[in-house]
Amino acid sequence: MRSMEITVLVNGRKRTAPTEARTLLSDFLRHTLRLTGTHVGCEQGACGSCTVLVDGEPVRSCLMLAVQADSSRLETVEGLAGNGELTDLQQAMLEEHGLQCGFCTPGLLMALHHAERTGLDAATTTHEVLDGHLCRCTGYGSIRAAIERHWRRVDVAE
Numbered sequence: 731m732r733s734m735e736i737t738v739l740v741n742g743r744k745r746t747a748p749t750e751a752r753t754l755l756s757d758f759l760r761h762t763l764r765l766t767g768t769h770v771g772c773e774q775g776a777c778g779s780c781t782v783l784v785d786g787e788p789v790r791s792c793l794m795l796a797v798q799a800d801s802s803r804l805e806t807v808e809g810l811a812g813n814g815e816l817t818d819l820q821q822a823m824l825e826e827h828g829l830q831c832g833f834c835t836p837g838l839l840m841a842l843h844h845a846e847r848t849g850l851d852a853a854t855t856t857h858e859v860l861d862g863h864l865c866r867c868t869g870y871g872s873i874r875a876a877i878e879r880h881w882r883r884v885d886v887a888e
């Protein structure tokens with residue numbers, strides 16, 4: 731099987747590793763780089779569990795080959811909490827019980843962080859992010875409450 735070496739900047743750290751041409755980015759992150767926070771559910775782009783940011787944009791990592799990410803800047807859920815401190819958004823998820831089994835949470839958090847960075851309001855974020863992420867525990871009410879709680883705090887701080 732043809733293998734090549736790729737270099738990516740993951741959560742601010744440069745990583746170089748060999749990968750086969752057919753390896754998915756999700757598998758490269760989980761099995762090669764041991765970043766198992768990125769979850770894999772449907773493997774066909776439907777559930778959103780595997781969402782990571784590639785050069786700042788949300789991407790279903792089960793639909794992208796690792797070799798396509800060569801030289802890219804990747805952000806995964808492991809990069810959110812610096813020094814063990816939860817981000818404000820993670821804190822809001824905790825306070826509103828926005829997760830049950832937590833399987834959908836990493837992908838959801840990455841999409842929410844992207845929405846916040848791009849300046850989306852709470853209503854648009856709820857609509858757009860929840861539209862593209864399946865929660866098998868059906869915890870949508872709590873997730874929605876966490877988004878509203880966090881965006882209220884952001885509005886007050888501004």
Ligand code: FES
Nearest residue numbers: 771773775778792
């Ligand atoms: S595992 Fe990638 S979208 Fe479901």
Ligand code: FES
Nearest residue numbers: 830834865866867
């Ligand atoms: S919290 Fe279980 S899948 Fe969403």
